Structures are given as structure tokens and as C-alpha cells.
Amino acid sequence: MKKRNINIATLIDGDNAEAKYLQNITEEISKYGRITIKRIYGDWSGNRMKKWKEKLSLYSLKPIQNFAYTKGKNATDIALVIDAMDILYREEIDAFCLVSSDSDFTGIANRIRESGLNVIGVGKKQTPKSFTNACDIFTFTESFKKEVPEESPEEVSEEILKKSKNKKSKKKKKEKIKKTQKIDxxxxxxxxSVVKQENEEVLLSQLAESIKQLDPDFDSKKYGYKNFNTMFSALNTDFEMIYHTDNSTISIKDKKAT
Structure with a gap:
């Protein structure tokens, strides 16, 4: 999905998504366009949505109340789907972002795409394939870094600092293991080849979009690379990176195609 003047409606399943990733989610969605509608659904009368309440004003989220009138029935899912259809027909929106790991949203994702709009999905790795494949792009929250604690270093206990050091050590070991995995x-x-032009060159952003469309599960971080830029830079035996005159736009060329 090319980034241009795209208006995105972001609908969050508050009963299913995690508040700690909200900043990451917002940054990820903003890569593709402007978030014009931001709504989060859940039962705000209970303590379950407490962490989300703290972020409503900071991120200008509109809370949608859904009481669980019947045990076992997910009123949040139904309300989100109804709103999505309402927005689809009444608002000037170019794309939707559905934040959930629930396969119940497969149907609405397919319906939105049938209307010619893009669908961005955000959820856990446990998200069923039916939902991830129904989205044009799907990002797993496990690839996000957790939010930095709001407390100052002085307020962080020595025990927490020790745990942080242990996590960093484990992370480095995992990164070494990841880099041993071979990229296809x-x-x-x-x-x-799907998107290449006559001159055999493809913009890195277009190539990244093509990769995600062909395999929504593909993530450069699995192989130890921060992003597609660093990944293709390391794959210089097979691919050539061409920097344009503005030094920020990059094209990729298959060396074996020359």
C-alpha cells in the first residue's frame, strides 16, 4: 500500500488488544497515511479497560461503550463491525486498520477489501491465518518494542534494573540465533519481479509492500534485521541498493537480472 494522502480509520478491539502497544501501533499505522478516525471498543464500566482509560486523551481515542448483556456473547465485536460498515459507506476513508487477534473480524476485513479499500491488521502471532490473510498488511505486536516506563531512572528499583539487563542479554542471544536463519x-x-519496472529497478517501499502482500507473516526482524533497508543492505551479493538524488529514496535491483 503506497503512502500518499490516505485517510485511515483505526478500530481497536479493547477486549482483545493490549494497551502497552498503543504507541507502537499508532506509529506503524502512520507509516501508511493519516489516522482520521480512532475508536476503541469495550466495556468501560469494569476494570478490564483501566489501562486503556489512561491513554484515551493522550492519543485522542474515542471510547465506545459496549455492555456485556449476555454471558459468552462478545458485544464489542458486533459493535466494531457495525461501525466499520457505517464508516465504509458514510465517511471518506481510504483504508481501515483493525487492531485485534480475533478471527471474528475475517468477514469484515474481506468485505472492506471487496469495496476496494485496503485493510491493515495488527495483532498477536497467535492470530488465526484466516484473519491475517484477509488483510493487505498484518503486523504482529511481538515485533514491537514495549513502551518505555514513564518513571525516571531514580524511581526504578534495583530489581527491575537487573531484570532489564537479563532481558537485554537474552535478546542479544536471540538475535544471534535469528541471524543464522536463512532468508528465502x-x-x-x-x-x-511482481512489481519491477522496465529498468529492472523497484522502489524499496513498493518491494516491501509486495513482500507483505505475498506473505503477511514475513518480518525482517525474524532474521535479525531492524527493517527492510538493513536487510537488503546485508543481501548485497544478490541485490543492489540504488540511492536516488534525495539520498532518502531507495530502489532495489536484482543483480542476477543484469
Whole structure:
């Protein structure tokens, strides 16, 4: 999905998503366009939504109240789907972002795409394939860094600091393991061939979109790379990175195609 003047409606399943990733989610969605509608659904009368309440004003989220009148029935899902259809027909929206790991949203994701709009999904790795495949792009929250604590270093206990050091040590070990995984080069070549131009070059942003469309589960972080930029930079045996005159726009070219 190319970034232009795109208006995005973001609908969050508060009963299912995690508040600690809200900043990450907002930053991820903003890569594709402007978030013009931001709504979060849940039963705000209970303590379950407490962490979300603290973030409502900070992120200008509009809370939608849904009482659980019947045990076992998810009123939040139903309300979100109804709102999505209402927005689809009444608002000037170019794309939707559905934040949930619930397969119940597969139907609405497919319906939105049938109307010609893009769907961005955000959820956990446990999200069923039916939902992730129904989205044009799906980002797993496990790839996000957790929010930095609001407390100052003086307020952080020595025990927490020790745990932080242990986590960093484990993270480094995991990164070493990740870098031993081999990237499927033929797959990347195929993704490039799908969108390549006559001059054999493809904008990195277009190639990244092609990869995500072909395999929503693909994540450069799984292989130890921060983003697609650093990944293709490391794959210089197979791909050439071409920097444009503005030094920020990058194109990718398959070296074996020359």
C-alpha cells in the first residue's frame, strides 16, 4: 500500500488488544497515511479497560461503550463491525486498520477489501491465518518494542534494573540465533519481479509492500534485521541498493537480472 494522502480509520478491539502497544501501533499505522478516525471498543464500566482509560486523551481515542448483556456473547465485536460498515459507506476513508487477534473480524476485513479499500491488521502471532490473510498488511505486536516506563531512572528499583539487563542479554542471544536463519532469496526475487519496472529497478517501499502482500507473516526482524533497508543492505551479493538524488529514496535491483 503506497503512502500518499490516505485517510485511515483505526478500530481497536479493547477486549482483545493490549494497551502497552498503543504507541507502537499508532506509529506503524502512520507509516501508511493519516489516522482520521480512532475508536476503541469495550466495556468501560469494569476494570478490564483501566489501562486503556489512561491513554484515551493522550492519543485522542474515542471510547465506545459496549455492555456485556449476555454471558459468552462478545458485544464489542458486533459493535466494531457495525461501525466499520457505517464508516465504509458514510465517511471518506481510504483504508481501515483493525487492531485485534480475533478471527471474528475475517468477514469484515474481506468485505472492506471487496469495496476496494485496503485493510491493515495488527495483532498477536497467535492470530488465526484466516484473519491475517484477509488483510493487505498484518503486523504482529511481538515485533514491537514495549513502551518505555514513564518513571525516571531514580524511581526504578534495583530489581527491575537487573531484570532489564537479563532481558537485554537474552535478546542479544536471540538475535544471534535469528541471524543464522536463512532468508528465502528466491521468494524475494519473485516479490521484486511482481512489481519491477522496465529498468529492472523497484522502489524499496513498493518491494516491501509486495513482500507483505505475498506473505503477511514475513518480518525482517525474524532474521535479525531492524527493517527492510538493513536487510537488503546485508543481501548485497544478490541485490543492489540504488540511492536516488534525495539520498532518502531507495530502489532495489536484482543483480542476477543484469
Amino acid at each position: 532469496i528466491p521468494f524475494l526475487r519473485y516479490a521484486l
